[in-house]
Amino acid sequence: MGANKDISKVVLAYSGGLDTSIILKWLQTTYDCEVVTFTADLGQGEELEPARKKAEMLGIKEIYIEDLREEFVRDYVFPMFRANALYEGLYLLGTAIARPLIAKRQIEIAARTGADAVCHGATGKGNDQIRFELGYYALDPDITVIAPWREWEMRSREELIDFAEKHQIPVPKDKRGEAPFSVDANLLHSSSEGKVLEDPDEEAPDYVFQRTLSPEQAPDKATVIEIGFEAGDAVSLDGKALSPAALLAALNTLGHDNGIGRIDLVENRFVGMKSRGIYETPGGTILLAAHRGIEQLTLDRGAAHLKDDLMPRYAELIYNGFWFSPEREMLQALIDKSQERVSGTVRLKLYKGSASVIGRSSPNSLYSEAHVTFEQDTVYDQRDAQGFIRLNALRLSLLNRRDNRNR
Numbered sequence: 001m002g003a004n005k006d007i008s009k010v011v012l013a014y015s016g017g018l019d020t021s022i023i024l025k026w027l028q029t030t031y032d033c034e035v036v037t038f039t040a041d042l043g044q045g046e047e048l049e050p051a052r053k054k055a056e057m058l059g060i061k062e063i064y065i066e067d068l069r070e071e072f073v074r075d076y077v078f079p080m081f082r083a084n085a086l087y088e089g090l091y092l093l094g095t096a097i098a099r100p101l102i103a104k105r106q107i108e109i110a111a112r113t114g115a116d117a118v119c120h121g122a123t124g125k126g127n128d129q130i131r132f133e134l135g136y137y138a139l140d141p142d143i144t145v146i147a148p149w150r151e152w153e154m155r156s157r158e159e160l161i162d163f164a165e166k167h168q169i170p171v172p173k174d175k176r177g178e179a180p181f182s183v184d185a186n187l188l189h190s191s192s193e194g195k196v197l198e199d200p201d202e203e204a205p206d207y208v209f210q211r212t213l214s215p216e217q218a219p220d221k222a223t224v225i226e227i228g229f230e231a232g233d234a235v236s237l238d239g240k241a242l243s244p245a246a247l248l249a250a251l252n253t254l255g256h257d258n259g260i261g262r263i264d265l266v267e268n269r270f271v272g273m274k275s276r277g278i279y280e281t282p283g284g285t286i287l288l289a290a291h292r293g294i295e296q297l298t299l300d301r302g303a304a305h306l307k308d309d310l311m312p313r314y315a316e317l318i319y320n321g322f323w324f325s326p327e328r329e330m331l332q333a334l335i336d337k338s339q340e341r342v343s344g345t346v347r348l349k350l351y352k353g354s355a356s357v358i359g360r361s362s363p364n365s366l367y368s369e370a371h372v373t374f375e376q377d378t379v380y381d382q383r384d385a386q387g388f389i390r391l392n393a394l395r396l397s398l399l400n401r402r403d404n405r406n407r
Contacts, residue, residue: 009034010117010146011110013102013132016051018171020121022160023148024058025167027119031146036062036113038106042098043069043187043245058169064109068101069187073244076101076323077188081287082232082342083307083335084295085315090263092281092288093318094189099128100323103135110143117144124150127270131321138324181208187248189261189281200266200276211252211280215259215353222351223258224358227251227290229346232339234287248283255282258350270320286348286355293346293357297365303338310334 010027014020014037027035037055041048048065055063076097087093106118118136122128129147136143154160164171181195190211197204206214228236235241237250255261261282269275295304310331317328344362348355371380 007031007033007117007144007146009036009113009115010119011036011038011106011113011115012119013106013121014039014051014055015121016048016054018164018169019160021054021058021169022164023119023121024055024060025169026148026152026163027146028059029167030152033117034062035060036064036109036115038064038102038109039066040102040105041065041067041069042072042101043249044185046185054170062113064105066105068105069245070243072098072101073187073248077248077284078233078244079332079336080318081284081291082339083311083314083331084288084292085311085318086288087315087319088265088267090265091267091277091279091319092189092284093315094186094279094281094284095184095191096127096131096319096321097188097323098186099131099321100135103132104139107136107139107143110140117146119146119148122147122149125271125273126275127319127321130270131323134321135324183210185210187245187252188284189279191280192278193275197276197278204264204278208278209262209280212256212262212282213259218257218259218352220352222349223254224347224349225254225286226345226347227287228344229291229294230343232291232336232342234290248287251283251286253283254350255286255355258355259353260350260355261285262353286350289355289357290346290348291342293348293360294342294344294362297344297360297362297367298342299338300366307335307338 010031010033012020012024012027012035014024016039024035024037027033037051037060039048039051052063052065080093080097085093087096103118109115110118120129120132122132124147129150133145133147136145154163161171163169181192181197184191192204192208192210196202197208226238227234228239228241233244234247237247242250261280261284263279263281264276265279266274266276299307314328314331314335317323317325317331322328341364343364344360346357347359349358368379371377
């Protein structure tokens with residue numbers, strides 16, 4: 001979309017930081033339009049009132065600052081964790097799962113305020129531009145999308161600083177030099193990318209990690225916790241009922257203190273390049289281990305294996321920005337059906353970077369001690385296994401005879 005498009009009002013996803021403040025002013029000067037700012041509290045751990053003050057200073061009349069932590073965990077994080085979703089076997093999708101909610105609220109605010117455009121601050125090299133814009137178009141196909149990093153001529157940090165100074169946008173001292181790495185954070189995780197992390201053969205410096213102690217610094221004594229589940233979602237910690245966001249926050253603290261949830265990943269971006277990221281997901285790593293623990297008792301083998309077969313596709317859909325797609329919703333319906341009896345409690349031992357299941361119980365357990373015991377039993381006739389094995393071996397025997405016959 002070019003700068004000559006007639007835009008009267010745009011809803012900007014606004015953090016209050018330097019980059020989105022530059023974008024805000026650039027929108028005003030380039031499009032001569034009214035800007036509505038939207039700042040979401042997704043548990044990133046930053047005070048959001050400065051974003052309001054900065055927006056006011058830049059002449060913004062309509063300012064939306066919303067606490068979306070409960071909605072984020074309840075309607076996005078928890079449904080994803082019912083699937084045990086991991087992208088490329090490791091990434092718990094902390095950034096990817098936040099984008100659909102931000103996009104949804106931007107579209108809703110655009111409708112409420114009569115805006116004809118929305119704007120994000122994602123660059124033209126990454127995944128977030130795709131995630132935001134697929135969300136926008138899924139919810140409002142007629143919306144105009146402005147992506148400044150794909151439009152403006154500024155290409156260096158120095159040019160951004162010059163623009164800020166020219167338009168009286170305050171530039172903090174720590175923003176005048178090259179940032180050592182970029183950070184995105186929410187209640188589920190923090191991600192760090194770029195600059196000092198761009199060489200995948202160089203170990204990440206200690207100062208990169210923000211959400212976790214190093215395992216070496218973690219206590220020498222293990223912490224044992226118990227998580228309660230109902231229909232696949234965590235509902236309690238050590239017997240105390242907690243809201244989704246409160247529970248994840250509590251698990252984040254436990255994960256932080258025990259050095260849990262660090263990964264160093266070279267991943268395949270949707271746009272085609274590889275990138276290296278340092279991700280910290282302390283509470284989510286514990287939650288994944290616990291959820292798999294309760295599923296071990298309550299899911300039938302066929303259901304469990306089908307979920308595991310489908311999980312990589314589901315995770316890839318979220319990573320690539322297709323949260324609002326019909327195929328993701330179809331998979332979600334299947335996953336949610338599987339979780340109807342996934343209830344009970346799981347005990348975990350947290351120790352120096354690991355979260356290990358040490359016990360699980362459920363009123364819906366499929367585990368039968370009578371069947372698996374090594375002692376004498378009256379429910380399983382071991383002779384039945386002989387016919388079962390011979391039938392399963394039949395095709396292998398036929399293959400062997402054919403191949404030997406043709407030699």
